[in-house]
Amino acid sequence: MLGVLGGMGPMATVDFMGKVVRNTPAARDQDHLQMVVCSAANIPDRTAAILGEGPDPLPAMVDALRRLEAAGVTCVAIPCNTAHHWHAALQAMTPVRVLxxxxxxxxxxxxxxxxxxxxxxxxxxVEAGIYQERLAHRGITCRMPDAAGQAEVMRAIRLVKAGQLAEATEILRAQAMALVSTGCRQVVMACTEIPVALAAEEGALRTVLVDATEALARACVRTCMASAHDSATSLAA
Structure with a gap:
């Protein structure tokens, strides 16, 4: 059973859940993954904490994790990229796999x-090096917007959280194109609010965008289905 440690933000959590459903090969209700969702919107701002401008979100994240454990989940997904700064700490506190x-x-x-x-x-x-450090082990280097561009990305993310999608879409489209113009062949939407704003994007830009939320949803489906298969095989034996 999939546990979703969500609420960071709530709209991104709903977007993630929809992508899990759409990526599950199912012909009937019973073919879908069982999910337990903790939309813990009370978790303090992750970016503020990393930049030394806000409280530590880890205690509230651990509380949400404990609720998921109590519900009997067998793996956990966190549809918030920035929250993965605390991935190792959370994984160390639970035997349940945290993707x-x-x-x-x-x-x-x-x-x-x-x-x-x-x-x-x-x-x-960006400051925590969540993508830079983990992808460097795979020989992949990351390129981010310049300081002015990064400020615009943050403004767009705040607009999405406030439900102002149209303005956010224009900003994020421009920043994605700016990265493409520097030679990037793919651009990761590495905040779960960004795919919400660029969901309707079409044309050439769509072909280079990589949706981190979609990637996590697919990984959850693969993991849960493999676990279900292994359990069925074990019972049959």
């Missing part, structure tokens, strides 16, 4: 790294 969103993204990458991988993310994700 990592960057590993899921790596499975979706198709282009070579010649021009660097573009990454649109919160300033907390």
């Amino acid at each position: 990592h969103i960057v590993d899921a993204v790596a499975e979706m990458l198709t282009e070579s790294d010649g021009g660097g991988l573009g990454v649109l993310a919160t300033s907390g994700t």
Whole structure:
């Protein structure tokens, strides 16, 4: 059973759940994954914490994790990229597997790294090196917007959280195109608010965008279905 440690933010959590459903090969209700969702919107701002401007979100994240454990989940997904700064700490506190969103993204990458991988993310994700450090082990370098561009990305993310999608879409489209213009062949939407704003994007830009939320959803489906298969095989034996 999949546990979703969500609420960061609530709209992104709903987007993630929809992608889990759409990526599950199912012909009837009973073929879908069982999910328990903790939309813990009370978790303090992750970027503020990383930048030393807000309280530590880990205690509230652990509380949400304990609720999921009590519900009997067998794996956990966190549909918030910045929250993965605390992935290792959370994993150390539970025997339940906590999937990592960057590993899921790596499975979706198709282009070579010649021009660097573009990454649109919160300033907390960038500052913590969540993508840079984990992808460096795979020989992939990351390229982020410049300071002015990063400020615009953060403004767009806040607009999405406030439900102002139209303005956010224009900002994020421009920042994605700016990364493409520097030679990036793929651009990761590495904040779960960003795919919400660019959901209707079409044309050439759509072909280069990598949706981290989609990647995590696919990884959850693969993991849960493999676990279900292993359990069925064990019972049959």
